Amino acid sequence: MGKRLAVLGVGAVGRAVLELAESHGHEVVAAADSRSAIIDADGIDPAAVLVRKDGDEPIGTADPESVVQADYDVLVEATPTTLGDAQPGFNHVRAALETDRHVVLANKGPIAERYAEVRELERSSAGAVRFEATVGGAIPILQVIHDYGPQHVTAARGVLNGTANFILTRMADEGLGFEHVLAEAQDLGVAEADPTFDVDGTDAALKCVILANVLTDGDPAFSLADAAVEGIEHVPPSALELATEDGRAVRLIGEATREAVSVAPRLVPVNDALAVSGTQNIVQVTTRDAGLLNLSGRGAGGPETATAVLADVNRLP
């Protein structure tokens, strides 16, 4: 059943949602970036919005904050992730749910930092909240946990930040230092101008916090403050060399259980499922009755993450 989407945020993910919505049978009725918005209950022209965006023009004439009150079925929250109070994302989620509309998030903030409140708002709403895109890009890990039943899953762990994994892979392969490879990753567009959250473990930790919240169903709810986080900034090339000689690799492994969340560089055997290379992500689920399940794929990227957003939209009632 086609849905009418309002898309907040026209970065890599929001842009790809605009491009792919129609091929999934949905219509875009509003879009906003941080400067302006376009709203049309009869459907906007996504291609024209992207042309204006590329030309650095305002995408429309409406106030961005007016979009949440527009006429739509599903709010797609793809604004940048913010920590702490997770604003303005949290207010967007609240506005949609309070008016009985669905919300699909690519923004990790509200789900990682204010999970209990989001679920509370959902319980009082005719709308639903979904957030597959917040963990592992195109990897449908949350749906898989949902399908197994969270109570039948004991842990989820994996490589959840492609930038950090690219850096560790290159450092080991080429014997180069962290700063050198980071600069290279920025040149290639694999690392952002400000790569802090990718290399210090924060981004992976947010994803693991979300996994933990899914495992506990929010009881208790985790936030970033509950996670033990260590990044890759201080991994010396010599440690990677020793690991290689020993048939192992260093990977930034995040782990979520019902009790704890942690992210840290760990040694894994080179032929282990967790030793993915480059920007690849992997999530490994420990099930009660069915052993380990590994899911690997592209953990980031516009079309990949938009595919997860649209899969969530497709699953809405």
Added chain:
Amino acid sequence: MGKRLAVLGVGAVGRAVLELAESHGHEVVAAADSRSAIIDADGIDPAAVLVRKDGDEPIGTADPESVVQADYDVLVEATPTTLGDAQPGFNHVRAALETDRHVVLANKGPIAERYAEVRELERSSAGAVRFEATVGGAIPILQVIHDYGPQHVTAARGVLNGTANFILTRMADEGLGFEHVLAEAQDLGVAEADPTFDVDGTDAALKCVILANVLTDGDPAFSLADAAVEGIEHVPPSALELATEDGRAVRLIGEATREAVSVAPRLVPVNDALAVSGTQNIVQVTTRDAGLLNLSGRGAGGPETATAVLADVNRLP
């Protein structure tokens, strides 16, 4: 919402469904093996059934064929896979759907050999048909394709028979011949007394036929006769040795697209996702917008396959 299950077949999978149903919130109201059946609308005692089964006693006093007409919500079809007319499995599916009940299959026969007829019966029924357990054991590949939308998936390929993969892995690791390793696998319980369908590619082909049917939504419908199938019986140890020297491995790879189904031994790089070891299975999905997704895990086993059956039951309306 708890469902009332009738379980046909008390082999490894049916047995595990009996053991695990309650932990998923469901009740078993009937069970049958090939000799007898037990039916009780107030719920049977699965543990008592398994004790009788282990003691080689009849599990009940009813006629096995009477179960399909009993009072239940979901028929779990876990009798052995048969080819061609896929009987008696097909008749069980028909009886449940004609009386507006759901069917969840672990039996590949009806879905691989008579897909169009099964879907036709489903369209005229208030019941639904699900069959996650027929492909890849605990790997939720069909649900993942469903969630992406089959039209957004261009191909699925992988290692779908753990027995054949165990044999190829051991042959390469130990430099041993096919017959020797097969006998070893039988001793270990990895291969069945009659391993024909595992080593000649039939079992993997049935799974790929099912994948193709999901990709096309049955238009056109594939059956085993449409698959190009080659097994591992004639792979010489020398070929595996040459592959190893070249950094590659021989794997029995099945592939399904909307146009064709094939199974054959193929060379894959040793560090490729497809080069899983031992009895592990992997399915690799090519998506239109989100790259390759790999899912690996246990492709067989009672509790693993029963977990897929019960996930299907959990998804029923």
